[in-house]
Amino acid sequence: MIAEQSAVRLRFVDKTGLVSLRDGRVLAKDLPRGLTLYDEKNVPEAVRDSFRSFTSEEEGFSDTLYVVAEAGLQKGPPLRIMLERTRETFRGRIAIYLAKEAQAEIRALAIDEAKTLVDDTWDFFLAEGSSLVFSTLSAYEEESMARTRRRAHVHENATLSLDTGALGDENAHQENRFFLKGRKARARSRSVVLSAKRQETVVKTLMAHEAPATESLIEHYGVAADESFLAFEAATRIEKGMKKSSARQKNHGVILGEKARLDANPLLYIDEYDVEAAHGAAIGRIDEEELYYLMSRGLTERDAQMLIIQGFLAPLDKLVEETDIERAVRGLVTEKIGR
Amino acid sequence: MAGLRIENLHAEAEGHRILRGVDLCIDAGKTHAIMGPNGTGKSTLASVIMGHPRYKVTEGKITLDGEDVLAMTTDERARAGLFLAMQSPAEVPGVTNSDFIKAAMDARREGEKNIPLFRFIKQLDDAVAALKMREDLPHRYLNDGFSGGEKKRNEILQMRMLHPKIAILDEIDSGLDVDALKIVGDNVTAMKDGKLGLLLITHYQRLLDYISADKVSVMMQGRIVKTGDESLMKRIDTEGYDWIKEELGIEDERVVPDDDERVFLEKCATKEALE
Ligand SMILES: Nc1ncnc2c1ncn2[C@@H]1O[C@H](COP(=O)(O)OP(=O)(O)OP(=O)(O)O)[C@@H](O)[C@H]1O
Numbered sequence A: 001m002i003a004e005q006s007a008v009r010l011r012f013v014d015k016t017g018l019v020s021l022r023d024g025r026v027l028a029k030d031l032p033r034g035l036t037l038y039d040e041k042n043v044p045e046a047v048r049d050s051f052r053s054f055t056s057e058e059e060g061f062s063d064t065l066y067v068v069a070e071a072g073l074q075k076g077p078p079l080r081i082m083l084e085r086t087r088e089t090f091r092g093r094i095a096i097y098l099a100k101e102a103q104a105e106i107r108a109l110a111i112d113e114a115k116t117l118v119d120d121t122w123d124f125f126l127a128e129g130s131s132l133v134f135s136t137l138s139a140y141e142e143e144s145m146a147r148t149r150r151r152a153h154v155h156e157n158a159t160l161s162l163d164t165g166a167l168g169d170e171n172a173h174q175e176n177r178f179f180l181k182g183r184k185a186r187a188r189s190r191s192v193v194l195s196a197k198r199q200e201t202v203v204k205t206l207m208a209h210e211a212p213a214t215e216s217l218i219e220h221y222g223v224a225a226d227e228s229f230l231a232f233e234a235a236t237r238i239e240k241g242m243k244k245s246s247a248r249q250k251n252h253g254v255i256l257g258e259k260a261r262l263d264a265n266p267l268l269y270i271d272e273y274d275v276e277a278a279h280g281a282a283i284g285r286i287d288e289e290e291l292y293y294l295m296s297r298g299l300t301e302r303d304a305q306m307l308i309i310q311g312f313l314a315p316l317d318k319l320v321e322e323t324d325i326e327r328a329v330r331g332l333v334t335e336k337i338g339r
Numbered sequence B: 001m002a003g004l005r006i007e008n009l010h011a012e013a014e015g016h017r018i019l020r021g022v023d024l025c026i027d028a029g030k031t032h033a034i035m036g037p038n039g040t041g042k043s044t045l046a047s048v049i050m051g052h053p054r055y056k057v058t059e060g061k062i063t064l065d066g067e068d069v070l071a072m073t074t075d076e077r078a079r080a081g082l083f084l085a086m087q088s089p090a091e092v093p094g095v096t097n098s099d100f101i102k103a104a105m106d107a108r109r110e111g112e113k114n115i116p117l118f119r120f121i122k123q124l125d126d127a128v129a130a131l132k133m134r135e136d137l138p139h140r141y142l143n144d145g146f147s148g149g150e151k152k153r154n155e156i157l158q159m160r161m162l163h164p165k166i167a168i169l170d171e172i173d174s175g176l177d178v179d180a181l182k183i184v185g186d187n188v189t190a191m192k193d194g195k196l197g198l199l200l201i202t203h204y205q206r207l208l209d210y211i212s213a214d215k216v217s218v219m220m221q222g223r224i225v226k227t228g229d230e231s232l233m234k235r236i237d238t239e240g241y242d243w244i245k246e247e248l249g250i251e252d253e254r255v256v257p258d259d260d261e262r263v264f265l266e267k268c269a270t271k272e273a274l275e
C-alpha cells in the first residue's frame, strides 16, 4: 500500500555502494573500498569458518550476504544494502564482520512488493577497536509479518551504533541482542516504530555487559495510533565484576486515539556496585496544553498533532540523511498517522 | 460595530464556577485594559474566549463581527482573527519556532498557496530584529527552555506575524525588564492600525506608558465590576483595590475560594457533630 499510495517510496537515490539482495542473488555496484561481499555460493571456507564463531548454527536461509571490512579500514562512503522481497517467504541471513580497527557505515532498506513472511537474522562482529554505524529502515505491506533478530558481539574498544526504523504496515517482532565482550566496548541501539491500524509490533533489546568499563544505551521511540499495539522491552544485564560500566535506557512514546496501546518494560539486572545505570520512560498522550497552544494559532487539531509528533520523532532525522529518504519518512508519518 | 462582544458569560472548570456573568466589548481599533486582583478570573476569561478545552461555558454569548465564537473550535477562532498572548505559554520540545510559525501562517491562507519560504524567512528575521530577540530564535524549540521574558517576546513575535483582528495580551508585561517592556510595548503600539482590537490584562499602570488604553475595567468575582478610563488605573496603582470593594460592597473579590470554604466548613461541622 505504501509503495502504491505514496510518491515517496523508500529508495536510495544515491546508488554508490549499493548492494541489492533480490531473489537470492546479490547484486553489487561500486563497492566502497576495503569491503568484500560474499553470498552462500562463493564464500571461501576460511571466511565461513570465521563467521561460524559468531553466527547461529541455523541453516536453510533463502538469501545470504556476508560482509567483511578489512583491518584498519578508514571510514569511507556508506555501504547501502537494499533488501527487496519478491517471494512469499524470505529467510535472510546477513552477517557483518569488522576486522580490527576497521571503521564502516552501513545503511539498509527493507521493503516488499506483496504480502511476505520475513524472517531475517543479522549478525555483527566487531573486532577490537573497530566501529560501525548501522541504520536500517523497513516498510512492509499491511499483511506481512516481519521477524528480525539482530545479534552483535562487540569487542574491546569497539563501538557499535545501531538505528532501526519500522515504518511500514506489517506486524513485526524485533529482537536485538548486544554482547559487550571486551573492555570499553560500547553499543547504542535506537529503535523508532510507527504503528497504526491493527498493527502489532514488539521490539526487544538486550544489552549484556560481559566486560568491565563497558557502556550501553537503549533508546526506544514509538507512536501508536488507531487500534495498534506496540511494546518495547529493554533489558540490560551487568554481571558481577564488570566495574565502571554504564548503562542507560530511554523509552519514549506517544499514544494517539482511545484504542491504541503502547507498553514499555524497562529492566535492569545489575550484579555489581561500581556501575552507573539509569532508565527513563515517557509514554503518554499528546499534552493537552501543547495541542491547545498550537491550535490557538490556527493549526487544525490534525496539523498540530502532526507537528508535535514530527518533533517527537526528531531523532529520525539523524537516522536518515539522504534527503529523499527523509522526505519519504515524513511522507510515511503523515500517511500513517495523519489521517 | 466590528469587534468582540461578550454577553453574560458564565464558565466553569472542574466543578468550580469561575466566570459569573462577564459583559465586555472589545471594539475594532480600540484598546481595552482589564485589571483585577489575583484569582478573579482574568486569565480564565482569556482562555474561554480562545476555547481552552478545560473550561465549560454554561451561559452567555461571544461574537466576533457578529459570528458565533462559541460554536467555533480553538483553531477556527484563531483563523477567524482571535489571538491570545498567554500568561504562561506551553513549551513544545522538538518543534522549532520557525516550523510552528510557518505552519500557523499557512493555516490562515485557506485555499491559497503556502507562504513562499523566502518571504517567510524575511518577515521572521524582521520580527526577530524588531523585538531584539536572539538570532537563533527561529531554530530553537518552541518556548523550550526560554526565559520568562523570552516567552513573552515570542508571543508578541507571533502576534506580529499573524496579524490578528483581536489580540488579548495576558500579563504581557510581567517578567519583562524595563528595556524589554519598552520594546514589547512599542511593538504592540506599532501594530495598532485603526482596526486592531486589543484587550490588555495587566496588574500595573506602567504598561500604559507604552500602550495607551481607551477604556479600563476592573474584574472581581468573575465579573466586570467597574469601567472607566486611564485615570481608574492610575488610582488603583496608588490606592489599591480596597476603595472599589468598599464602594461595591464586595468582601472577597476572588471567585473560587468561597465555594471551597463552604464545603470545608460543612465538613468540619459534620465532624464536630459526630464527635
Ligand atoms: N482549570 C481550572 N481548574 C480549576 N480552577 C481553576 C482553573 N482555572 C482557573 N481556576 C481558578 O479560578 C480562579 C481564577 O483564575 P484565573 O487564572 O482566571 O485568575 P486571574 O484573575 O488571571 O489571576 P492572576 O492575576 O493571578 O493571573 C482561581 O482561583 C483559579 O485557581
Ligand SMILES: [Mg+2]
Residues within 6 Å of the ligand: B042, B043, B044, B087, B170
Ligand atoms: Mg491570570
